[in-house]
Amino acid sequence: MPGPHPEFIPPARPIIGEAEIEAAVRVLRSGRVVQGPEVAAFEEEFGELVAGRHCVAVNSGTSALQLTLMALGFGPGDEVIVPSFSFAASANAVRLVGAEPVFVDIEPGSFCVDPEAVAAAVTPRTVAIMPVHLYGHPAAMDQIMAIAERHNLAVVEDAAQAHGATLHGTPVGAFGTAGCFSFYPTKNMHALEGGMVTTADAELARTLRLLRNQGMEQRYANEIVGANMRMTDVAAAIGRVQLGQLGEWTEQRRANAKYLDSNITGMVTPPVADAAKHVYHQYTVRVRGDRDAAQARLTELGIGNAVYYPTPIHRLKPYLTEDGKPGPWELPETERAAAEVVSLPVHPSLSQSDLERIAEAANLAGGAR
16 A cells, blocks of 8 residues: 655644744743633634624633523523534534524535525524634625614624634624634634634623633632633633734635635635625535545645545434434435535745645646546
8 A cells, every 4th residue: 555645734733833832931921821811812812803703711612602502691591503524613503502403405505504595494493503614714694684673683603614714804703793713723813722702792702701710700600501611821822912913814824725716627616705705714625526536636746635524424423313313404405515625735935836836736636537
């Protein structure tokens, strides 16, 4: 069996530089390592990315989603509209509070939730819509917000992959009732691990701060039942360094994507909606032919690649019916995307030579049978 390609280009490459290391060491030496001044500073600085909204740092993107739904008071008997074409955390957060995800289809271009499908899925039990800004492309928030206003629904943006993305100049995380970000190492910026909730509602922000810290703001003065989902100051310090570089990294991702758009002809490159700023957490193409063969060819040529996501959430084991079958969902665009997509490297560490190799390999693999 042939070994790995000697010049393999990974699909993602988390950046951990000297500045991040120095920030972590500085905090460790300070002795204040959990939800201290670094977390407060990170929250304030992240607010500049989301039009000045209140920001509440937590220990993961999944926690951000779960705590937001808890803070809004959702639970058993409630329904939250969620795209099935997403990472399982989107629906898991709904189930973790006892509510039920209602799966809807996506738009074929953006891979984000289809507003018409959202409108059709609203029932008397619906309490919220959770649009996912998948791969870094903003969902159609103008239409989604109109639906939410019409039915008096909360909107919880899953912005885990979309730091800095905008629609009509408004940043994701600044549209809905709340926005939820992830700082996992492969994201456009990271904190080793962590998450952030953004909201314009000061009372909701206070409730989130209580929930993340055992229900208390003052030590031993518990006001509500809460959890331990705090962010460490080490994570926040790393996040602050990364946030300072996010703008530069985003423009590099966009430049890399522009090159791939112009030079890949063997696969269907990702379109971008009008007035949308795509930040390319993933550069996701559609394979016209045999995807397995295309992936094998890409790997043979030393190009890292992955499928996000091969199994829609509604087909995952926890979301099947009691007889082991998918629910009553008709999601043709979701099924088609899951069968066709593959993501190619677009991260800011790529060189011009890397980009040329990726485009050449994609064109060769696009013809694989």
